[in-house]
Amino acid sequence: MIRDLLISLRIQIRVVFQRLLNWLDWSVFLIFFGGLDQSIECENVDRTSITVPDIQLSLIHQLEKVVRSSIHVVIISGSGLDLTYIRDSPQFGSLIWMGYAGQSGGLAISNVVFGQYNPGGRLPITMYPASYVDNxxxxxxxMRPLSTNPGRTYNFYTGKAVYEFGIDRSYTTFLYSWNNDTSMSSSYLILSLIKKNYHEHRVLVRLLRVNVTNTGDMSGDDVILAFVRSRNATMNGEISSIKQLFGFEHVSLAVNQTKAVFFPLNVRHLLIIARDGTKWLHPGSYDILIGQQHMHTFKLYGQSIQWASKKHVFPSNENI
Incomplete structure (x- = not known):
């Protein structure tokens, strides 16, 4: 009974698809909506694939054969998908990803597609290739990469992502510029930071200032992401994160408008967590990135010190 119902449903879908394809032959502007729903991803279901559903890919391939204009794609899901094919095909004019929307989601996405609203969000996940689930x-x-594991999240994933965490698209452009006192120190003694306070959130290494300018032709929002990364691939045998987000700020800017945003860099953003759960502050060079742009490099010097919430473990031969 159920098997017959599914076969009948598939036949009906094919008929609808064929009628749709015949009608689309003369289309000027086409938007394809696809993605996932809660029959594929939900609390009680483990996904075994991160590809676009086969039936949607089949329709996409058929659309490419009959549609003469560019195809614009909107993918709706609550998690990542391998969108490589859509990204790389020359027939697709644009690709928008959105999470599950509420009752006004249709109006919201139409305003974005037709340029009535300038999106200013950032991708909150890493989108992996389909092979990731096999690796x-x-x-x-x-979390850290191993010989049998390419690592997880933007912190440790060593493969090539389909789309990286934090990317954005906008109808305007933004320029970031470093705006800090050049006389401030770029080297910090580890012991001097450790002795300030036992609370890792309160030990300020430096307050960083960045100017953001809207250099495009349309007002828009931007979310500025601040990352720190170590230049040492490993520290005391532990693999360092590729980079670590330590701040983000949202701004709304008119054309040619500039605003300053501030990012406090605290000790906790520089700590390496060992396999046994202990936290360490290690010497070395660290880069500050604003988005993908390198802005500044500073150094920590001295010996590695274990961070503890109540009592730090100091080396006996540290030269202050």
């Missing part, structure tokens, strides 16, 4: 065991929760 990472569902039983392996290790």
């Amino acid at each position: 990472v065991s569902m039983f392996d929760m290790q």
Whole structure:
């Protein structure tokens, strides 16, 4: 009974698809809506694939054959998908990803598609290639990369992402410029930072200032992301994160308008967590990135010190 119902449903879908394709032959502007729903991703369901559903890919391939104009794609999902094919095909004019929307989601996305609203969000996830699920065991929760694991999240993933965490698209452009006192120190003694306070959130290494300018032809919003990264691939045998987000600020800017945003860099953003859960502050060079742009480099010097919430472990031979 159920099998017959599914076969009948598939036949009906094929008929609808064929009628749709015949009608689209003369289309000037086409928007394809696809993605996932809660029959594929929900609390009680583990996905075994991160590809676009086969039936949608089949329709996409058929659309490419009959549609003469560019195809614009909107993908709706609550998690990542491998969108490589859509991204790389020359027939697709644009690609928008959005999370599950509420009752006004249709109006919101139409305003974005037709240029009535300038989006200013950032991708909150890393979108992996389809092969990722074959490279990472569902039983392996290790964040750092291993010989059997390419790592997880933007912090440690060593492969090439389809779309990286934090990317954005806008109808305007923004320029970031470094705006800090050049006389401030770019080297910090680890012991001097450790002795300030036991609370890692309160030990300020430096307050950073960045100017953001709207250099395009349309007012818009921007979310400025601040990252720190170590130039040392490993520290005391532990693999360093590729980069670590330590701040973000949202601004709304008119054309040619400039605003200053501030990012406090605290000790906790520089700590390396070892496999046993202990936290360490290591010497070395660190880069400040605003978005993808390198802005500044500073150094920590001295010996590695374990950070503790109540009592720090100081080396006996540290030269202050």
